[in-house]
Amino acid sequence: MTRATDRAFAAGVAALAMLVPLTLAAIALLIVIDAWPSVTTFGLSYLTTTVWDPVKLVFGAGAYVYGTLVTTTLAVLLAVPVAVGAAIYLTEFAPRRLRGPVSYVIELLAYIPSIVYGLWGFFILVPLMRSQVEPALQATLGRLPVIGRLFSGPPVGLDLLTGGVILAIMILPILLAVTREVLLAVPPTQREAMIGLGATRWEAVSRAVLPYARPGIVGGAVLGVARAFGETMAVTLVVGNSSREISGSLFTPGYTMASAIANQFTEADSDLYFSAIVEIALVLLLVAIAVNTVARLLIRRAMAGRPAGAVV
Amino acid sequence: MSAAVTGAVPSPFAAARHRVSARRRAVERIVTTLLLVATVLSVALLVTILGYVIQRGLPALDLDFFTQRPKPFGEAGGGVGPALVGTLLLAAVSGAIAIPVGIAAAIFVVEYHSGRFAATVRFAAELIAGLPSIVVGVFVWAFLVRSVIGHYAGLAGAIALAIIMVPIVARTVEEVLRLVPHSLREAALALGAPRWRVVLRVVLPTARAGVVTAAVLALARSAGETAPLLLTTLGNQFFSTDLLQPMAALPLQIYQYAVAPYDDWHTKAWGTSLVLVIVIGLVALALRLAMRDRVR
Numbered sequence: 191m192t193r194a195t196d197r198a199f200a201a202g203v204a205a206l207a208m209l210v211p212l213t214l215a216a217i218a219l220l221i222v223i224d225a226w227p228s229v230t231t232f233g234l235s236y237l238t239t240t241v242w243d244p245v246k247l248v249f250g251a252g253a254y255v256y257g258t259l260v261t262t263t264l265a266v267l268l269a270v271p272v273a274v275g276a277a278i279y280l281t282e283f284a285p286r287r288l289r290g291p292v293s294y295v296i297e298l299l300a301y302i303p304s305i306v307y308g309l310w311g312f313f314i315l316v317p318l319m320r321s322q323v324e325p326a327l328q329a330t331l332g333r334l335p336v337i338g339r340l341f342s343g344p345p346v347g348l349d350l351l352t353g354g355v356i357l358a359i360m361i362l363p364i365l366l367a368v369t370r371e372v373l374l375a376v377p378p379t380q381r382e383a384m385i386g387l388g389a390t391r392w393e394a395v396s397r398a399v400l401p402y403a404r405p406g407i408v409g410g411a412v413l414g415v416a417r418a419f420g421e422t423m424a425v426t427l428v429v430g431n432s433s434r435e436i437s438g439s440l441f442t443p444g445y446t447m448a449s450a451i452a453n454q455f456t457e458a459d460s461d462l463y464f465s466a467i468v469e470i471a472l473v474l475l476l477v478a479i480a481v482n483t484v485a486r487l488l489i490r491r492a493m494a495g496r497p498a499g500a501v502v
Numbered sequence: 503m504s505a506a507v508t509g510a511v512p513s514p515f516a517a518a519r520h521r522v523s524a525r526r527r528a529v530e531r532i533v534t535t536l537l538l539v540a541t542v543l544s545v546a547l548l549v550t551i552l553g554y555v556i557q558r559g560l561p562a563l564d565l566d567f568f569t570q571r572p573k574p575f576g577e578a579g580g581g582v583g584p585a586l587v588g589t590l591l592l593a594a595v596s597g598a599i600a601i602p603v604g605i606a607a608a609i610f611v612v613e614y615h616s617g618r619f620a621a622t623v624r625f626a627a628e629l630i631a632g633l634p635s636i637v638v639g640v641f642v643w644a645f646l647v648r649s650v651i652g653h654y655a656g657l658a659g660a661i662a663l664a665i666i667m668v669p670i671v672a673r674t675v676e677e678v679l680r681l682v683p684h685s686l687r688e689a690a691l692a693l694g695a696p697r698w699r700v701v702l703r704v705v706l707p708t709a710r711a712g713v714v715t716a717a718v719l720a721l722a723r724s725a726g727e728t729a730p731l732l733l734t735t736l737g738n739q740f741f742s743t744d745l746l747q748p749m750a751a752l753p754l755q756i757y758q759y760a761v762a763p764y765d766d767w768h769t770k771a772w773g774t775s776l777v778l779v780i781v782i783g784l785v786a787l788a789l790r791l792a793m794r795d796r797v798r
Binding site: 192193195196199200202203204206207208209210211213214216217220221224271272273274275276278279280283284292294295296298299301302303304305306307308309310312313314359362366390391392393416419420421422423427448451452455456468471474475478479481482483486 | 526527529530533534536537538539540541543544545547548551552554555558602603606607609610611613614619622623626627628629630631632633634635636637638640641643644645665668669672696697698701722723725726727728729732733753756757760761768771772775778779782783786790
């Protein structure tokens, strides 16, 4: 009787737990099936061409891929220095009593829903970028020979640059949390040895702590990439969603893969159009799996020797 | 300065040391300042965004805003009643699905050392956690909205949210289960308790605070999801508790108000954001309190 109950309980737990890999398999399978007509029709040119024409039924997601790459790269370039800087300050320099509370406050940023970032971006950030930031960038960096091209064209506000900025704000908390965990995992003896040799705090941090923590910080940045490129609503509201041409300027309205799905999903009026949209989801799925796997391997290596836990 | 400290005749070495240490001190000061700036900037971003939501959202809030349904443009008043009901209902249903599955996955991984299977469950949960939420939306649309249910429905949205929540619950519960001392399990087993009793009566009650934390964390994370709901529940201007019909939700309501060209609706979008942030804030506060209990 007891043994039967035990077996039934174990089976029930196993069945519920198996729902997790089954769901993942179902997601992958269904998306591959639905994307297949588009995959076989357009092949690899789907990723490199930029003609997206629902009337002639020719689909190339190149512009969406480009928009995603540009906004994600910008987000990481902007967010990593701030997040890593704040994490270093909060683990190594800040008054001990402030460390926990201030970290908690910054991590609250992660609780703000994507749509609220979108609303704030649309009504506050976009006008600010259009009237202040972008003209200022144009007047300074825009005059430089090669980089200047990035800042050419009329400052519209609804563009790739603003998309990158909003994404940077959104990935800040995860970057900060991971970096903090990794820095806290560095053995105190690393710091103490340097300080004992007469190093200043920053010298100890830069030469004994950061090298030790580097794989974990890189892992955190990769995790930030994973968050940024699949982010939908906030980017959709600020990135412009109009241009389908690739130009070198950050001031051009763009489109990201996720926002293309959100905007066009309900408009698909033919099977091939629908399939082409699902193929975007397929690309996101594959990249997500690859990027997350790399990030977790890096972070795990940095946290090795420390009990499991942490934010990731 | 260092010459003054030694008090002796300054030697050439002391002078050299003085120069180096001044440079090092300057570097130290500059770096600390830069790091402080990064910290202040991060905090300022949070304060700014929340400040705008409160400042622009407060004028929209009154009793009607919570109880009325959205009115067509031109009619005064109107609120987010259906969206509030929808969000709470979606949270209840998605939680009812995701919390048992997540806890079971954690028990499976920690309590039944099933080797390769456990690793598979764990890895799958990590990968699902890393999926963009819109991909989950596309899947649920293709699976439920198109095939099983046949149209947009609250239930489809709840399942999409549940898929997003399961990995959060599983991972957090896994952590707390690992904190339960082995001696407790061994004591119970030695007394002749069967495994299922050990799990349900000894391990889970010991980890209760952590399990609650996991559930609350998952609910807080999923309450603001918009993209998957856009493809599954669609939104609704009317009160509806029918899970098989399109359903309103706060994030969808914000989107609809925000993209409309009317100032009044924009104010309502800020108001709705404030309501959503308050809902999530209360949940996060509960979370913080639960965590503090766990530490004690």
